[in-house]
Amino acid sequence: MIRLSIIGSGNVAQHLIQAFIKSSEIELVQVFARSEKSVSHLISVDKITSNYNELQAVDVTIISVTDASIAEISKNIAFENALVVHTSGSVAMETLDSKNRKGVFYPLQTFSKSKEIKFKYIPICIEAENLNDLQLLETVAKAISNSVYNINSEQRKALHVAAVFVSNFTNHLYQIGNEICNKNGLSFDILKPLILETANKIVSLSPIEAQTGPAKRKDTQTINAHLSFLSDENQKEIYKMLTKSIIDNGKKL
């Protein structure tokens, strides 16, 4: 049994707690949370602490907090020479305090508290300073996921930027679609099968093969009709920029 603790009580921390509790290979020893209430629905209260001196040295301690707090929290830890990792896509491994061995355990997914998630299908990107720790993190990751990748800090940065494009920005485009529907007395539900199929397509086709629409066809008549239909200046600008990007991309091929 690998002994593991989690520092943090946000979205990612809560999903990790739920995943590790179900695993037979991991013993979740402690959770550090400033407010007991935030995690007491997930784990028994005697395992929750808000005191760094009570935090035991275990095989792996996972810091799952906002990026800006990672350095300070890793300093606050009282024990030394144990493996301490963070879960951030954009923070370098070196940001962690040097009194403990460093590593990264980055689950590449979009987490919302109210939406349950199957960790089994979430890619976990791991990084460590030495091979032993990397193997330990691999065992921990495989205990909850089928998909584990060794990714260095520079690649992880690239992955995080790419994730912002394919997830955060994509969701924002869904929201613009939702707004256009609301404004025209249409249910957003009509768009949902299209949204799901657009995502499902790239499992079997590359995004270049999957591209359709007026910009791909260089159909300037439809593009101009859409631009005169849009009254919101921000939506218009986004439409213009992404249309131009699709057209320019076609020229590169």
Next chain:
Amino acid sequence: MIRLSIIGSGNVAQHLIQAFIKSSEIELVQVFARSEKSVSHLISVDKITSNYNELQAVDVTIISVTDASIAEISKNIAFENALVVHTSGSVAMETLDSKNRKGVFYPLQTFSKSKEIKFKYIPICIEAENLNDLQLLETVAKAISNSVYNINSEQRKALHVAAVFVSNFTNHLYQIGNEICNKNGLSFDILKPLILETANKIVSLSPIEAQTGPAKRKDTQTINAHLSFLSDENQKEIYKMLTKSIIDNGKKL
């Protein structure tokens, strides 16, 4: 049995042919295709014609061609006083020639030739000049789909613009993600579970509730790190514009 013909042999036409052939309520009488080869793998050659004078008047004739060709093709049809509809999201019903009764049969989906699709889940937006024709189109639509909507031409235009945002533009963001992966020696496969979950989330959460990421958190440190990471000017501009749009949107709430 409703007697139906299709004019066209592109993506949408081919998917419609496949769907109607499977339906027990529809008899697919003829397919008009300039090249017999383009549809002969789907339907017997004696039903394929490239001669407008051979095209019979049936209950419903579906014109499924590029937007720019709809008007001319509806003029070329030799018969009169039958129901002729098009499948376009952005062309007004009135564009069709007045010698036949007009209608629209718009399946809201992204079609790729090499990707099979279940029509059952595709919303079909119908419009007609009179109630009888609308009911006829409803029967035809329900023969292949569970999800049929009465949508007027103005709403259809809105829906098509919204579809460009949630599908064509979204797919382009996938492509940018793919490029960033390629450039950094990463497999695009790592991003696929994230892409699928981002789409699946909006089935149960509104896009506003589902929004995550540095722009949503107004995490300027990560935003600036991402901007200095990106070397492609076009990707940088898209990153800036969509980040600003997410932040401005947060202020409106």
